[in-house]
Amino acid sequence: xxxxxxxxxxxxxxxxxxxxxxxxxxxxxxxxxxxxxxxxxxxxxxxxxxxxxxxxxxxxxxxxxxxxxxxxxxxxxxxxxxxxxxxxxxxxxxxxxxxxxxxxxxxxxxxx
Numbered sequence: 817x818x819x820x821x822x823x824x825x826x827x828x829x830x831x832x833x834x835x836x837x838x839x840x841x842x843x844x845x846x847x848x849x850x851x852x853x854x855x856x857x858x859x860x861x862x863x864x865x866x867x868x869x870x871x872x873x874x875x876x877x878x879x880x881x882x883x884x885x886x887x888x889x890x891x892x893x894x895x896x897x898x899x900x901x902x903x904x905x906x907x908x909x910x911x912x913x914x915x916x917x918x919x920x921x922x923x924x925x926x927x928x
Contacts, residue, residue: 817906820925822870823880827919831859846883856919860884860912862894866904867910868894871923872901884910894923903927 834840841850857918861884869876882896889912892910907926912919 818903818927819926820871820873822867822872822925823865823920824870824924825918826859827918828859828919829857831855831862834862843880844879846880849884856914859892859919860914860921863894863919864894864910864912864923865921867921867923869895871925872905874900 834844835853835855835858842864845861847856849858852885858903861912864884865879865882866876868874868882874882882894882902884892884894886892891911892911894908898904905925906928909924913922
């Protein structure tokens with residue numbers, strides 16, 4: 817087995833700027849991710865997607881092909897089509913953390 821990791825940190829004010837343009841929002845976030853459009857929530861989603869791209873080495877043009885959701889306890893997870901990456905993911909763990917003006921997303925993928 818092989819472990820793939822990805823991490824990303826986002827400044828919330830950068831997301832505030834990004835979401836001012838509806839085309840950016842449409843290109844970046846799925847419909848279900850837009851239920852709560854608070855900038856710090858979207859920054860967490862953005863950071864987690866970036867971390868996933870880094871861990872899986874997917875080209876960033878596929879933003880909406882992965883969707884960040886959360887379990888009942890609030891822990892985030894990612895839904896994606898296994899055809900997007902060149903290896904089979906047997907397990908994944910995700911985390912988002914907020915502190916002041918910054919949000920960090922972390923993804924660990926376990927490859928079969």
